[in-house]
Amino acid sequence: MHKDTFIQQLVHLLPRIRAQKPLLHHITNQVVMNDTANMTLALGALPVMAHASEEVEEMVSQAGALVLNIGTLVPAQIEAMLRAGKRANALDIPIILDPVGAGATRLRTESALRLLSELKITVLRGNAAEIGTLIGVESETRGVESISVAVERPVLVQQAARMFGCTVAITGAQDVISNGERLATVGNGHPLLASITGSGCMATTVIGAFLAVERDAWQAAIAGLLVMGVAGEQAASTAAGPGTFRAHLFDAVAALEPEALLQAQKVSFAS
Template identity: 70%
Template sequence: MEQTPTNIPGHLLTAIRERKPLIHHITNMVVMNDTANITLAIGALPVMAHAIEEVEEMVGLAGALVLNIGTLSPSQVEAMLRAGKQANAKGIPIILDPVGAGATRLRTETALRLLSELQIAVVRGNASEIGALIGVAGETRGVEAISVSGDPESIVRNAARELGSVVAITGVRDLVADATRLARVDNGHPLLATITGSGCMATSLIGAFLAVAPDPLEAAVGGLVAMGLAGEMAAPRSGGPGTFRSHLLDAIAALDEAAMNQGQKANFA
């Protein structure tokens, strides 16, 4: 039986706006501007610091670390490991976005290496990417998921147990699980699938929520509710993907605690 969670994530948005945490991104070049802007719009402060020489110092100032493997290079992997180990030493939560895992050996092996060498609070990806991390067959074309064998709820539960992290699978229905709990988030709009980087932006939002939430599962739910609800708000004002992107940013900035509490479509199983 589905139950509404007692902790609705709206109060976390207020905490982000009050604290303005720094969110350190080591991320992909394709949507770096979008992820920086959506982090600002939610009320946090983004920094995109990739240089090996500064990542350990920079992450020490941050409330959360976002790792995104969308445009990989050997130096970036080293930077992620250095920043991640420093974050772990200082108790700073990490979110990993395994973009394109399953598409190439480099992407899959890099994601698994980061999961092996670092303590990752949240992993967010599509069903094919998450499935690839636990050996579930799927098809990824470039960085887009085409198909995955198996039930997404089973995949997200099994991944959470095997990876030892909160795992979020985003899609028509977003799923978030840890070793014992499962949350379903039904906020969203089909236009979110028409713009590049909507998943990466959701990861950045979760990073902002991680910086203020003691519970990584609650942070993941908060970030996904914010993204989906903003999509619902932006879609009626948009003429297509181009205008939707700008209205989405406006909608994130316009969110407040009351709007999240009233508009959220999240429940725990």
């Protein structure tokens, strides 16, 4: 497909979210719950946060996508994630996993790997060190921050996509997205995104919303990261620092139109 046609399609997934208002079931961390719920609403989708084992299977059955995020992990939460994830798999509901802090502790690394092995994950989104850790590449993290990784990111993302058999998105100054065959980069974004907590988690949520309306996971991931990047650029242009940036980010996402995405997009492809 011609690049322009592809991107035209991509940016028109956004009004599809607003029209369909899919439910995004989050089993996620306590730090960013409010931010990811507000990001879901800003996109035009509906959030629900539910993590009790007693209800996750029922809840996920109503969802357009399941968002799993291990940012404030406790073992009981992994059980709930597995129950919800197995039901999602049975119902063919896409799952996105955010392995927050993989590499920082064994609990996080092993839990992320367990979810990747026992569930069919549709998209895995993390920073370079988290993804590097999960495929056994030498990586350094500080808490949930990526410090360094031994392999170039375009190579890393493709290796991970092939190893896990899913779409992988590595975010940073430049985002890279691979489904094992195709590679895309999204150059949009702004340093202020790194100055607020949860911008990675919000990117995961945004991709989740696109997965609910587009079954090609690679396209959904590119579209999601394009939206986060362009909204970040717009929010930064009116912000006086991280506090106002955060408020403006929700404003920008809610007001985004396909035309603005088209004009601002810095998407490129390699094969």
